[in-house]
Amino acid sequence: MHYKLSKIAAHLACWIPLIYLIYAVNNRMLGADPQEEMMNQLGLWTLRFLLIGLSITPLNRIFKFPGLVKYRRMLGLYAFMYLILHISIFFVFFLETNIGYLWDETIERPYITVGMLAALMLLPLVITSTRKMQRRMGRHWKKLHKLVYPIAILGITHFIWQSKSDLNEPLIYLIWLTFILGYRVYYSKFKT
Amino acid sequence: MKNRKLRSAYSAIKDSQVTSESLFWKRREFIKNLSLSAMGASQIAGTLLQAAAQDATGFTTAEPLSSEYVVTHHNNFYEFSTSKSKPAEMAKNFKPDLDWKVSITGEIEKPGNYSLEDILRWTNIEERIYRLRCVEAWSMVIPWKGFQLSHLINQLKPNSNAKFIEFETLESRSVFPGQKRGTLGFHVLPWPYKEGLRMDEAMNPLTFIATGVYGKDLPGQNGAPLRLIVPWKYGFKSIKSIVSIRFLDKQPSNTWHKNGPREYGFYANVNPNVDHPRWSQARERRITDESFFGVKKIPTQMFNGYADQVAHLYKGMDLDKNF
Numbered sequence: 001m002h003y004k005l006s007k008i009a010a011h012l013a014c015w016i017p018l019i020y021l022i023y024a025v026n027n028r029m030l031g032a033d034p035q036e037e038m039m040n041q042l043g044l045w046t047l048r049f050l051l052i053g054l055s056i057t058p059l060n061r062i063f064k065f066p067g068l069v070k071y072r073r074m075l076g077l078y079a080f081m082y083l084i085l086h087i088s089i090f091f092v093f094f095l096e097t098n099i100g101y102l103w104d105e106t107i108e109r110p111y112i113t114v115g116m117l118a119a120l121m122l123l124p125l126v127i128t129s130t131r132k133m134q135r136r137m138g139r140h141w142k143k144l145h146k147l148v149y150p151i152a153i154l155g156i157t158h159f160i161w162q163s164k165s166d167l168n169e170p171l172i173y174l175i176w177l178t179f180i181l182g183y184r185v186y187y188s189k190f191k192t
Numbered sequence: 193m194k195n196r197k198l199r200s201a202y203s204a205i206k207d208s209q210v211t212s213e214s215l216f217w218k219r220r221e222f223i224k225n226l227s228l229s230a231m232g233a234s235q236i237a238g239t240l241l242q243a244a245a246q247d248a249t250g251f252t253t254a255e256p257l258s259s260e261y262v263v264t265h266h267n268n269f270y271e272f273s274t275s276k277s278k279p280a281e282m283a284k285n286f287k288p289d290l291d292w293k294v295s296i297t298g299e300i301e302k303p304g305n306y307s308l309e310d311i312l313r314w315t316n317i318e319e320r321i322y323r324l325r326c327v328e329a330w331s332m333v334i335p336w337k338g339f340q341l342s343h344l345i346n347q348l349k350p351n352s353n354a355k356f357i358e359f360e361t362l363e364s365r366s367v368f369p370g371q372k373r374g375t376l377g378f379h380v381l382p383w384p385y386k387e388g389l390r391m392d393e394a395m396n397p398l399t400f401i402a403t404g405v406y407g408k409d410l411p412g413q414n415g416a417p418l419r420l421i422v423p424w425k426y427g428f429k430s431i432k433s434i435v436s437i438r439f440l441d442k443q444p445s446n447t448w449h450k451n452g453p454r455e456y457g458f459y460a461n462v463n464p465n466v467d468h469p470r471w472s473q474a475r476e477r478r479i480t481d482e483s484f485f486g487v488k489k490i491p492t493q494m495f496n497g498y499a500d501q502v503a504h505l506y507k508g509m510d511l512d513k514n515f
Contacts, residue, residue, distance in 0.1 A: 025484050031277035032266030032482045033330060094477070096489050109470055162470070168374030 010071055014078040017045045018085070035093045042086035047155050049079035051176050054152060058183040073129055076148070080126050083119055111161035118154035121147050152177055250398050250423070250501045252321040258332035259481040260406045266479065267413045268326065269432060270380050271361065271368035283412025286367055288433070292417050298439035299354035308417050312403070314347040315339035319407075320400055320421075325462045325496045327426035327448075330477040330487075336421060337404030342395045350391070350439045357394050358444035359420055360436035361385040381447055387420065387431035388444035388458065390505075398423055398501050401434075424498040426460040457515040461506065462496035466515050 021041055024030050030037040053075035056068045095101040106116045125145055128134070134141050156177050160170040247253065265280045272279040292308040317337055325331045345357075363384035365371050371383045393399060400421040403410055410416040415432025422429045428448050438444075448456035455469055464474045476492045495502050506514075 028482050032262035033276070033477075033479055033487060034482065034484050035477075035487050036330075037277075038484075093487070094489075105472070108467075108472075111470060168376045168378055168380075171376050 007070070007074075010074060014049070014074070017041070018082070035089060039086055039089040039094070042082050042089065043159070046079050046082040046086055047152075047159060047173060049075050049082060050148070050152050050155060051173065051180065053079065054148065054180045055176075058180060058187075061183075061187060077126065077129060080122055083122065087119060111158050114154050114161065115158035118151045118158065121151050121154070125151075149181065152180075248500070250322075250498050253323060253333060253497075255323070255333045256480055257321070257335060258479055259486075262479050262482050262486070263332060263334050263405060264411050264413060265482070266330075266332075268328075268427065269370075269413055269415070271370045271383075271385065271433070272413065273370050274380055279413035280411070282369065283416075286412035286416065288412075288417040292435075294418065294434060295436045296348060296438075297436070299351045299441060300439050301349035301351070311344060311418070315343050315401075317403065322398075322400070322421060322423040323496050324421075324423065324427055324430070325476060325492065327428055327456065327460065327468060327473075329468075329471060329473060329475070329492075330479055331490075331492075331496075332479050335406055336400060336402040337407060337410075338400050338402040338419075338421070340397060341399040341401050341420070342397065344401065345394060348439075353441045354439040355391050356388055356440045356443050357391065358386060358388045358436075358438040358440055359431045359434050360438075361431055362433045362435045381451055384435075385431060385447045386444065387429055387446045389420075389422065389429075390443070392505055393422070393502075396502060396505065398498060424462055424495040424502045426462060428456065429460050459506075459511075459514050461502075461511065461515075462492060463494060463511055463515065464492040465494075466512055 021030075021038060025034050025038060028034070030041075053072050056072050056075075060066055060068060091097060091102060095105065105112050107113065125147060128137060128141060128144060137144070156170070156173050159173060160167065163170050266276050267279040268276060269279040269283075272282040288308070290307060290309040290312070293305050294308070294311065295305050297303040317339060319335060319337055321333065321335045323331060324334050361384050362368070363371060370380060373379055389399070400423075402415070402419045402421050403417060405411070405414055410419060412433075415430070415434075418434045419432045420430050420434065429446075443458060446456075446458055448460075449458055462473075467473050473492055475489050477487050478490050480486050480488070493499070
């Protein structure tokens with residue numbers, strides 16, 4: 001019962017950014033270019049969900065708090081939901097639902113190439129995210145889901161690459177990612 | 193005494209030339225109806241009249257204006273913040289008055305420190321409706337108030353060595369918190385912001401110094417009290433809150449070019465055929481109002497639609513190289 005309640009609360013928390021953004025759009029709170037702001041915010045939330053999910057293992061080991069592990073799958077799936085919305089806004093409003101433009105942009109703009117690559121790599125992880133698939137794939141499942149590390153690196157690269165001149169904010173995310181990856185390297189080398 | 197007269201002259205300009213947003217719309221409705229009725233009479237005459245409404249000088253356009261809200265709440269003014277929505281809030285206390293000083297130096301007859309008051313005395317305030325095309329591929333249509341830059345330059349009497357002009361924005365961390373170092377110690381851009389024009393570009397009748405927008409004095413976030421407008425160039429050329437104008441014999445550098453020479457040039461002419469390395473410049477997102485569907489994608493025009501007025505300035509130049 002306790003487990004279920006906390007899970008419901010976690011689900012609600014993951015919806016809050018989206019509900020807020022929809023509310024903000026309706027009340028003209030996203031500035032003069034709400035399409036762009038919406039797209040940027042959805043992209044940022046994708047990265048945040050991804051990084052929060054990846055922070056669970058280090059937090060677990062440092063603070064001995066194993067209860068968090070059960071939220072990892074959920075965080076990954078919400079990251080994917082925000083990612084789909086992020087890409088949809090880009091496709092509908094910035095590319096006028098033109099597949100040709102999507103192809104051109106993906107090929108010609110390195111930061112979009114990188115972002116798209118990350119999105120495509122996330123797909124197999126989403127498809128194999130069910131418990132059933134996990135059981136069926138056995139040890140291969142773990143191997144496949146290591147893809148999340150390059151995905152996070154590509155995602156942060158996409159974020160840094162598209163920023164015009166102010167690197168302060170993107171670099172905070174880079175530091176976060178470095179901690180997450182660094183801790184894993186440290187742990188596998190010295191703690192096992 | 194002299195002072196008071198000028199001050200009242202300045203406010204007289206303001207009062208007589210105040211054009212509210214609604215009046216703007218009525219005026220434009222009139223132009224539209226005019227061209228529509230002509231269309232009925234004859235297709236050819238209609239087309240001609242529409243062309244006339246576009247105006248051979250380029251000083252105005254019949255396209256729908258961007259709302260006053262988006263014009264004053266979507267500002268790339270990194271001196272305040274890299275967020276486009278924050279400058280409107282942060283500039284609330286930035287209200288330059290007639291004592292605003294501009295240092296005008298270099299290859300001119302009478303260099304010196306001039307006040308906004310002096311500059312307004314030398315020039316006549318008029319209205320211009322220009323397209324503004326940002327290098328980030330969004331655009332607006334904006335009713336400015338201000339004066340033609342060439343009128344000011346003629347007063348300053350540049351000598352024959354004056355080949356370029358360099359402009360500088362105010363540097364002040366108390367006015368502009370964005371000029372402080374960021375969270376991780378980085379400056380967003382090398383301050384103060386600088387921009388430059390070739391003399392013939394500066395003398396083109398389209399080149400304008402805005403002192404107001406939508407009939408009101410220029411709000412801080414739009415670059416009060418003096419802001420350059422070069423409508424056929426990307427928006428970053430339109431330097432804000434000018435405190436220095438230097439007439440030079442050599443081409444000056446400009447801030448965005450220094451920051452990313454591969455991505456931003458000195459000329460920065462709007463050109464749908466030359467992409468920014470990270471995005472296409474072929475089309476633009478025209479922002480009309482702040483609703484979710486207030487933005488539409490439209491094709492970008494060569495020289496932002498001012499080719500008739502400015503293409504001759506770049507004859508024989510390789511615009512792929514001189515982007």
